[in-house]
Amino acid sequence: MRQGIFTVEENAPLTGRVRRLRLRGDPGPVEPGQFADLRIEGCFLRRPFSVCDAAENSLTLVYRVLGRGTETLAALLPGDELDVLTGLGRGFDLGLAEERPVLLGGGLGFTPLFLLARRLRERGTQVSVRLGFQSGDQALYEEAFRALGCETLVVTQDGSRGEKGLVTDFLPEEASCFYACGPVGMLRTLCEKAPCPGQLSLEARMGCGFGACMGCTVQTAAGPRRVCRDGPVFGKEELLWQTQV
Template structure:
């Protein structure tokens, strides 16, 4: 069950151009959190007042039940995240969570493909960590604009997995789109997990359909309330087993959806 608490930030560091990593101790939420879920946060600072008014949804990058801490990674894209980036240890956050439907891992899958792009790499770290713990054979593809924006690269390199990177400027790995690696996969894939820009995930969705591979996609949607009341995060998904589509709320039915059901074309 989601809770609302106010807690002090333990640490916040800039980890790349416009990217920040924030650590906060919140055992009440961490004890219930699952990989792929998110929290909805608002800063409690005298100089910010009630502006911006709405909370910001941020996926869980680290979940540490032993210490009761969680780590959030985000990119500054507007006024709200800019305010958030100015906070330091000791400043307080108003936190709601854990929220949403996270990733699930099937015992029937062995060879797993994980593809992340940009800030969408952040929620994939706890997923990859769990896949490795379960002795899955993991192929990890990471894409970003530049080497500085490949989140958690050093941590991913510690895992026993196949790792390939693509950057648009060619500063690390292959120059170009991370999805270019799909055409070069030599082994059959049992399952796919992905999070990142919509155009990237559309390519992955189409490849998954052509290859008859199931998977899950974590969507990055704007959210007003985080509880399904405001309808600001609705997305189009196919109706299971039927023609046509329907709207579902990313904050409650997602943010993780079956990959082949998500409609990225509209």
């Protein structure tokens, strides 16, 4: 974990209430699947967001405007400054992806998968991506994943773009492992259906974001674990679904 002051470079709408925030500043080493915790004017608690992309002097987050905190965030202009904690949480284990990983995102769940896809492609791994959205007008990052060289398929519930159905219906047969992030129902279905090992990133309402307050605990096979510190990425075998819904 490190604390830094970042400068807003871009804070632009993507679709509907979803926006992309590009920040300039040194995030330190960032593992795919880790998150950043932003101090937002007028809010007491920080707000955690998955890191969508990171480089030496930049950090990219994709967020949906949902409440007072994200409304304030949406009003930030290029040049504004933000106090950000980076390098938080346990990210995806790239070691799982020996052969043919598939990355499955539901809605904004694609965000931590983008940096993961980038890192996997840098290692020369062949990557399949399945992006699920309610409808085509909400689809995001399809071309960005393709530009990384990922075999990419969009799935929409109403069939208005790509394949019609649920992202969990399009698990490639050749997948040797999966990485996923999305709604709890999707993650649970995936764990039940996928024959291969997998890792999942959970979402939680957090207090501190760095393991101090015990606000985001989930029950796992190994006992209570903090989503912010022991996760947000957990192995398929660690999760006990009955306590998470």
